Amino acid sequence: MTTAVTRPTRPRPQGNSLTSGQLPRFFELYALLGSLAVVAGVFMLMGFNVVGWLVLSAIVDLVAVGVFASIVENRRRATDRVVRGIVVLAFLLAFIPLVSTLGTVIVRGIGALNWTFISQSSGSRFDPATLVVTTTQGALHSIVGTLEITGIAALMSVPVGLLTAIYLVEYAQPTQWMSRTVTLLVDVMTGIPSIVAGLFAFSLFTIIVGPKAFSGFSASVALSVLMIPIVVRSSEEMLKLVSSELREASYALGVTKFATITRIVLPTAIAGLVTGIMLAIARVIGETAPIFIAASFTNDFNGNPFNGPQSTLAVQAYASYKFPGTDIAASTASAWGAALLLVLLVVILNLIARIVARIFAPKGLR
C-alpha cells in the first residue's frame, strides 16, 4: 500500500512562494461558473435547452478542471479534482429524482384532492329515470382498505417480529445453529420480491378457501410476510442497544428473566421499537403488487376485510391509470390523488416515528 503512495514524483522547479504550483483557492467554483457561462453563450447561438446546458456545462467543467490542474499542478492532483467533481455531480444527480417525484405528485395530485374525493367511493351509478351513467371518482374505499389491510398486517407481524427479536437477543446464543439459521432466514426474507409474497398469499387462500379467494385479509398475510423480517431486524438492533449492565443489575437483584425483559429491557428500548415498527408500516403501506394479486381491486366500498376484493391507495393509483374508466382524464386524476394521499400517509408515519424517537429517547443510555 505504501509503495504506491511514496513513489517520488517528478521534480518540479520550485518557486519562492508556498503557494506556487497550486491553483487559487476557489478555482473549482470559478471553473464551474466559467463553463456555465461559456456553454450558455454557445447555446444562445444555437437555441437554448436547459437540460443540455447543464449536462454540457458539467462536462466542460470537469474537462477544464482536469486540464488546468494538470498544467498548473500535477497529474495526481488533477485526478483528485476531477474525481471530486464527479462525486459531487453524482450526488446532485440523486436530488433531481427526489425533488422531481415529490414535486410531480404534489402538483398533479393537489388538483384531484378535495373533500369529496376523500369522502366518497369511486364507481358508476346508473340513473333509470334519465338513462345517464354518472361516474364518480373517490378514494374512501381505498383509504378504508389501506387502513384495514395494513392494520391487520401490523397486528399479525408485530408480535411475531418482536418475539423473534427477543428470542434472538435475550435467549439464543449467537453461536447456536438455531439462532444463526433464524438470522440468515430473516436476512434472506428481507429480499423476497413483494409480488412473490402476494402470490404466496393468493395460493394459500385458494387452497384453503377455493378459487375467487380475493380478500383484504389475504393481502394482510402477504404484507406481513414482507413486514416480519423488517420488524425483526430493527427490533433486534434496538434490543441489542440496551446495555448489559442494566440486565446484569436486574439479575443481581434476583429478578427472573421474564421480569427483566418486560420491566427493564423493553421499556428501555421502547422508543426504538416503536420507531422501527412505524417505519416498517410506512414501508409496506406503499406496496402495490402483493395487494393487487391477493386482494384484487375494486371501485366499490367494501368494509369487510375477510370477504371480497378490497382496494388500497397504492392499488387505486395503479389501477386507475392502467385500467381507466370511461373518463380517462378523471381516472388519471384520481390516480394522482391517491398517490398524493399515499405519500402524505407515508410522510406522516415517518414524522410520527421521528417524534416518538425524540419523546421516548432513553436518557442516560449513552
Added chain:
Amino acid sequence: MVILAAVALFLIVKAMPAIVANWQTPDLAGGTTAGHSTFWGYVGPLIWGTVWISAIALVIGAPIAVGIALFISHYSPRRLAGVLGYLVDLLAAVPSVVFGLWGIFVIRPFLLPLEQWLNTHLNWIPLFSGPPTSTGSTVLAGAVVLAVMILPIISSISREIFLQTPRLHEEAALALGATKWETIRLAVFPYARSGVVSAILLGLGRALGETMAIALIISPSPKVWLTILTDTQNSQTIAANLALNFPESNPLQREALIGTGLMLFVISLAVNFAARGILTRTGRGTSKRKLRREGVVLVPGASPIVVSETALSATEPGSPADHAAREALS
C-alpha cells in the same frame, strides 16, 4: 422461520400443475400463455427480461449510488452529512407505484429526445437498433426509474461501510502525502470492497422483484430482445408480466404465472444468499458479526435515525469507528 419454507412450498404446489401440464390444451392456448409449447419456453424470455432490465438499471444506478455514498461519507461538510443521508434515504420511502407514475409522466417524455437521437445516430450498435420509439415506453425508461429506486439501498449500505474504514488507515495515507482520491482508492476501497459488492447485489435483488414501475412504463413483448429503445421490441420482466396478466387469466394460466413467480423467487433468493454470503465470508473486518455489532442496519429503507443512533452507541466509545460516526453525525 417457517414462513420462508411455506412460501416456497405453496408456490411449488400451485405451480406444479402448470409446469407439467400439456401446453396444447385450450386453457393454455389463449391469452397470455398463447404460442408456447412448454412452461420453460414461456418462462425463459421472462427470466431473460428480468435479468436484462435489472442489469441495465444496475449499470446506471450503481456508480451513482457509490458516488453518493462517497460524497456523504468523505466529501460533504460533516455537519451536513446526516441531513443529506436522510434526504437520500427519503427516496426509499416513496412508494413504488408513485415512482411508476412519475416515470410515465416525467421520465418518458424526458428521455424521448435522447432515445430518438441515439436511435438515429448509433443505430449500428445492437443495443440501440430497432424501430424508433414514439411514446418512450422503452426498456431504457424503465431501467432509469429502476435505477432511481435502487439508489437509496446501495448508497445507504455503502455509506455505512465507507464510514467504518479505520481512521488510522486514512490518516496514514494522508500523512504519506496522498491526495483525497488516492486515500480513498488505497485505504477506503480495499476495506469496503466486499461490503459495496454485497450492497450492489442487494440492490440487484430489489430491482429483480420490482413490479410496478416496469408494469406501468414498458410496453412489453415477451421475447428475448437486446434492444432498449423501441416500443415494440421490449423484453418483459416476470414481476411486471404477473401484475399485468394475473387479473384476466383462467385458473391454469394463473398457475403458470405462479410458476414464473416461483422462478423469480428462486433467482432473488440466490442473489440475496450470494450478497449475505459475501458479507459474512470476508475476513477483512467487514464480517457480518462486526457489521451487526457496529449497528449497520441492512434493512432496505431502514430509518437513518435508527442507523445513526445505533452507529453512535453501539461502537465502543473512542474507537475509530465511533469517532467517525460522531463526526459524521454532529
